[in-house]
Amino acid sequence: QKEVEQNSGPLSVPEGAIASLNCTYSDRVSQSFFWYRQYSGKSPELIMSIYSNGDKEDGRFTAQLNKASQYVSLLIRDSQPSDSATYLCAVRAGEGSQGNLIFGKGTKLSVKP
Amino acid sequence: SQTIHQWPATLVQPVGSPLSLECTVEGTSNPNLYWYRQAAGRGLQLLFYSIGIGQISSEVPQNLSASRPQDRQFILSSKKLLLSDSGFYLCAWSVMGLTDTQYFGPGTRLTVL
Numbered sequence: 459q460k461e462v463e464q465n466s467g468p469l470s471v472p473e474g475a476i477a478s479l480n481c482t483y484s485d486r487v488s489q490s491f492f493w494y495r496q497y498s499g500k501s502p503e504l505i506m507s508i509y510s511n512g513d514k515e516d517g518r519f520t521a522q523l524n525k526a527s528q529y530v531s532l533l534i535r536d537s538q539p540s541d542s543a544t545y546l547c548a549v550r551a552g553e554g555s556q557g558n559l560i561f562g563k564g565t566k567l568s569v570k571p
Numbered sequence: 572s573q574t575i576h577q578w579p580a581t582l583v584q585p586v587g588s589p590l591s592l593e594c595t596v597e598g599t600s601n602p603n604l605y606w607y608r609q610a611a612g613r614g615l616q617l618l619f620y621s622i623g624i625g626q627i628s629s630e631v632p633q634n635l636s637a638s639r640p641q642d643r644q645f646i647l648s649s650k651k652l653l654l655s656d657s658g659f660y661l662c663a664w665s666v667m668g669l670t671d672t673q674y675f676g677p678g679t680r681l682t683v684l
Contacts, residue, residue, distance in 0.1 A: 492672065501661055501675040502615075546615070550671070558605075558630070559673060563614040 460485045462549050464562035472570050477534040479565050481547030484528070490550035491523055491530045496564065497543045505545075506532070537569045573598035575676035577662050583682045590635075590649040592679050594662030597643065602664040604645040605673060606637055610658040621645060622667070657683045 461484045471477045479493075490509055494502035508514045508521040508530065520533040530549075534541055544564040551557040574597045584590060596602050606618040617630045619637035627637050634653060638646045645662060662676040 490671070494675075499680075501659075501678040504672060504674060507672055548673075558617055558620060561615040 460549075460551050460560050462547055462560050462562040464545075464547050464565045466563060467566040468568050469565055470568045470570060471537050473537060473539060475537050475569075477537045477541065477567055477569070479532040479534075479545050479547075479567065481530045481532075481549075481562055482528055483530070483547075483549040483560075485549065485551055485560075486528065488549045488551065489525075491521070492548040492550075492559065493519075493521060493530075493532045494546040494548060495541075495543045496546055502546055534567075537567075539569050539571050542567055542569050573664070573674070575662060575664055575674065577660075577676040577679050579679060580677065581680045581682075583684060584652050585684055586654055587651050590647070590652055590656070590681070592647040592660055592662075592681075594645040594647075594676055595643055596664045599643070599664070599666060601642060602666055603671070604639065605663040605665075606645065606647050607661040607663065607675075608658045609661060615661070619647070652683045654683050657681055 463482045492507045493505045495505050496502040506521045508523045511523050511525055514521045518535045522531045544566045546564045547562040548559040551560055576595050603622050605620045607615045609615050619629055621627050621639045624639055635649050660679045663673040665671045665673045
């Protein structure tokens with residue numbers, strides 16, 4: 459059974475701080491990783507994708523991937539109250555661009571003003 | 572640009588009644604299409620996916636079915652709803668390629684009473 463694990467939270471950080479969200483996965487051959495943000499009552503929206511080991515930065519967001527440790531993370535710098543949402547980690551099952559996404563249950567982030 | 576539509580947005584149905592949810596995608600051709608369900612307190616569960624007209628793969632055996640009568644139309648159906656069918660139903664699309672990133676529609680919130 460291929461699994462994606464996330465701490466359910468809630469993770470509470472003060473405004474302006476760095477929020478760190480973590481995800482581990484069980485399928486060693488996975489090569490595609492995604493972070494989605496889901497506001498309460500809304501559908502998930504893609505934040506970032508990452509395919510290679512290391513860091514990938516996009517504005518205030520940085521995704522980090524360590525395939526050897528089967529670990530992917532999302533850092534949010536200068537957190538804002540508008541970042542309060544549930545963050546879903548998704549991993550593509552199997553190798554390459556085939557295979558369906560397996561989602562974690564999400565980490566709820568709360569940014570306090 | 573690509574747009575995905577789902578309707579209805581919300582639905583309240585009695586147990587044993589039929590169901591039909593519709594999803595359409597604009598601005599792309601031959602997309603991969605997906606139906607997910609998100610139940611309260613649970614992660615995203617892939618129900619069906621389709622790589623082309625009339626081609627449906629089922630991930631979870633249940634009383635739901637899916638059809639793809641047109642290239643950019645995906646329908647989720649049931650002949651008799653169960654209480655356990657309540658949840659947030661999400662349609663997603665992707666284009667086969669290097670990344671095959673999935674993008675979600677706005678969702679349909681279904682309550683079965």
